[in-house]
Amino acid sequence: MSESRNPLKARLRRAERMRQWKAFGLIAPLLGFLLIAFVVPIAAMMLRSVHDTELREVWPNVTEAIGGWHDRTQVPDEAVFAALAADIKASYAQKSLPTAARRLNYDLHNGRSLVFGTARKLPDAAENWTEAVISANQRWADPETWGAVARASGPFTGYFLLAALDRNRTATGKIVKSPPEEALFVGVLERTIVVGLAVTGLCLILGYPVAYLLATLPPNRGNLLMILVLLPFWTSLLVRTAAWVVVLQEHGLVNNALIWLGIIDEPVRLIYNEVGVYVAMTHILLPFMILPLYSVMKAIPPGYVRAARSLGATPTTAFVRVYVPQTLPGIGAGGLLVFIMAIGYYITPALVGGAGDQLISYFIAYYTSSSVNWGLASALGAVLLSATLLLYWVYNRLVGADGVKLG
Numbered sequence: 497m498s499e500s501r502n503p504l505k506a507r508l509r510r511a512e513r514m515r516q517w518k519a520f521g522l523i524a525p526l527l528g529f530l531l532i533a534f535v536v537p538i539a540a541m542m543l544r545s546v547h548d549t550e551l552r553e554v555w556p557n558v559t560e561a562i563g564g565w566h567d568r569t570q571v572p573d574e575a576v577f578a579a580l581a582a583d584i585k586a587s588y589a590q591k592s593l594p595t596a597a598r599r600l601n602y603d604l605h606n607g608r609s610l611v612f613g614t615a616r617k618l619p620d621a622a623e624n625w626t627e628a629v630i631s632a633n634q635r636w637a638d639p640e641t642w643g644a645v646a647r648a649s650g651p652f653t654g655y656f657l658l659a660a661l662d663r664n665r666t667a668t669g670k671i672v673k674s675p676p677e678e679a680l681f682v683g684v685l686e687r688t689i690v691v692g693l694a695v696t697g698l699c700l701i702l703g704y705p706v707a708y709l710l711a712t713l714p715p716n717r718g719n720l721l722m723i724l725v726l727l728p729f730w731t732s733l734l735v736r737t738a739a740w741v742v743v744l745q746e747h748g749l750v751n752n753a754l755i756w757l758g759i760i761d762e763p764v765r766l767i768y769n770e771v772g773v774y775v776a777m778t779h780i781l782l783p784f785m786i787l788p789l790y791s792v793m794k795a796i797p798p799g800y801v802r803a804a805r806s807l808g809a810t811p812t813t814a815f816v817r818v819y820v821p822q823t824l825p826g827i828g829a830g831g832l833l834v835f836i837m838a839i840g841y842y843i844t845p846a847l848v849g850g851a852g853d854q855l856i857s858y859f860i861a862y863y864t865s866s867s868v869n870w871g872l873a874s875a876l877g878a879v880l881l882s883a884t885l886l887l888y889w890v891y892n893r894l895v896g897a898d899g900v901k902l903g
Contacts, residue, residue: 538881544874545660548653550599551645554592555583559649565642568668572642577625580636580645581618588615602869603655603664604644610635643667656875681859685879688855691773691845692838698778699785699834700827707789707826711796722790725783733780737844740776741767744848772848780844781837785830792826832891836884856880 552559557579565572587593593615600607614632622628630637647655647665658664658671662679665671673679706725710718728736743749744766751763766772796819804814842857856876863873 541874541877542881544870545656545878546652546654548599548648548650548655548871550650551596551648552650554587554590554596555580558583558645562642562646562649565646568643568646569639571626571637571639574624574626576642577629577636581622581625581629584611584615584618585620599648600644602659602872603647604641607644610641639667653871656871657878659872660875660879681856681876681879684854684856684859685883687853688839688857688880689883691770691777691855692835694774695777695781695838696785696831696835698774699782700831702778703782703785703789703830704823704827707786707793710786710790711793712798725786728780728783734843736780737776737847740772740779740848744772744775767848768850770849770853773845773853776844776848777838777841781834784833784837788830788833789823789826792823792829796822828891828894832887835887839880839883 558576561576561579562572565576583596584593587596593611597608597611600611604610610633614629614636617632619628635641643666646667647653655665659674660681662674662682663671664674706721710721710725713721745751746763746765746767748766750766751760754760755763766775800822801814801819804818805811809817839855840857841855842861845853845855846858856879860873860876860880863869863876
């Protein structure tokens with residue numbers, strides 16, 4: 497009997513393996529697309545935030561020699577000064593000196609002028625390169641200047657990630673806070689999270705009644721209203737944002753209506769500030785809150801609320817204690833979707849917000865295209881990605897397989 501069953505088990509295992517391979521073959525194109533278009537760019541961004549070979553490529557001698565600089569409270573020895581002089585002259589002749597100047601300027605105040613000023617005054621030959629380099633620019637007598645060279649020597653560095661968190665490393669290796677006049681990104685990150693939470697809350701307040709209405713209306717009227725919810729997707733994001741500039745401007749529809757109703761006597765500022773950012777982003781992201789809520793509400797049997805009312809509960813009590821808890825998975829999914837999209841928005845805050853209302857995405861775009869500081873742009877992107885993953889972890893802890901954990 498056992499011999500007759502073994503071939504059957506073997507055939508079943510082969511059939512199961514074939515089924516698994518066929519299933520994998522069906523999803524392989526999608527996995528390949530995600531790998532090429534999603535995983536690889538993110539991995540490259542994360543690597544760029546810690547990988548730094550810009551200075552090493554143009555100043556190979558000094559970046560190699562400075563590895564033997566152990567006493568960071570004193571300037572390096574003569575060999576390091578000689579290597580610096582050789583690299584400056586070589587990069588000046590090869591016209592690659594701007595690359596070194598740009599990299600040191602990230603970490604060193606007026607680093608560009610330091611590099612070019614030294615290159616102009618450096619002699620062709622010297623018996624003591626330490627004295628010659630310091631004579632060209634006295635800043636080379638400061639260990640902090642050499643600390644910047646050491647931090648930029650690569651191939652890996654924590655400078656960009658520290659800068660994205662408003663921190664820097666001294667010549668001795670100690671991590672300290674950036675001076676208040678240089679600290680920027682922590683405040684921007686806090687502003688980004690606050691705006692994301694505020695927009696998520698506004699979308700929930702406005703979207704919950706709409707989703708409830710869509711879920712409880714008869715199908716013919718509910719489908720008509722659903723078309724109105726989806727209608728904004730047929731219009732470009734840029735057009736919708738520009739429309740709010742027209743509506744909220746000083747002589748726009750909102751101000752004119754408020755003056756006509758006698759609520760205000762003169763136009764109020766509703767654009768190029770936080771008000772414009774909140775209004776425009778809430779309008780754009782509202783459908784992403786309504787749709788998850790609607791999908792959950794549509795699956796809730798109406799008999800639950802009727803049963804609660806038949807047992808003596810008031811309409812308000814039945815709604816709050818019976819209906820709302822069943823919609824918590826939709827609230828969590830919609831809130832997560834809206835928040836993640838809000839903290840990564842760039843166009844809308846850039847068009848309707850003021851200089852002090854820009855989110856972290858604005859600075860990522862600035863350092864990518866204008867300043868061409870890819871390391872800092874990647875570090876800011878890594879910080880934003882880490883915040884998103886942390887949020888997803890919190891959401892995953894709150895939401896279990898059977899819905900939101902209420903206990």
